[in-house]
Amino acid sequence: MPPIQRFWAICGLALSLALPVSGARAQAPASRAYVGSHPVPARAGGGYCSIEGIHMHTYVPDRPVLFQIVGDAYLFVGDPVPFGYRGPRTVFYGIHPVHVPLPVPPPAPIFCALPGPHYHPYAPPAGPDYVLEGGVAFYVGSPPPAPVVQRSHAFEAEYRPFAALRPQVVVKPPKGWRGTWWVAPPAAPTAKPPPVQVVAPSPRVVVAPPAPPAVVVAPPAVVVAPPAPPAVVVVPGSRKPGKWLKIKHKDWHKGGKWKEHD
Ligand SMILES: [Zn+2]
């Protein structure tokens, strides 16, 4: 953008900021102008943009609850610490007007609706609207409008994941403070490991092969046989009962024949 056009664009934005504002507007501004520092959406890289004054981006906030539209620009009104702000800071307690320098002072206060202790880069202005107790700023000025109080629930929800980053405040609130004492939400339950399922091992079926047939080797039977009778050679046929066969010695060498002898 040429310098002269950029000049008129900034002038136009400053003029629009000069118009009466009532805090939030129903529709988002046509431009993506920001006034003051602000968180950067995660989709644009995350972190915290520390540019002061009016500047432009190509994105819209990803936490619109924490922004007010002033003129045609987004104004971040929340605690910047959870989003990466590391600069000087002051502890505030409860709902209070924001004190971001604007090109044109708004006709009505713009509020930070965050309950409980939190940080801002700015210090509260001197005057009767604040009481400092132990360095903690308590707003005791005119009560915030009802829409601001209603919006505090949405603020609280946005910052619930960052409860651990809240400042620790132990002082008592001063007289005239009308806020509600903040109680830290319970710590998020730590994820428990999934229960270990003990599964009984399935019974193992072992099919044993059939046992081989038992082989019983009987001990050898001891048979005491009666002594064998004397061998008797019986020639079938011609022998008369009671006759034994004998071979006459004298007939042997003659190719003797079997003869019966008495
Ligand atoms: Zn920026």
Ligand SMILES: [Zn+2]
């Ligand atoms: Zn605040």
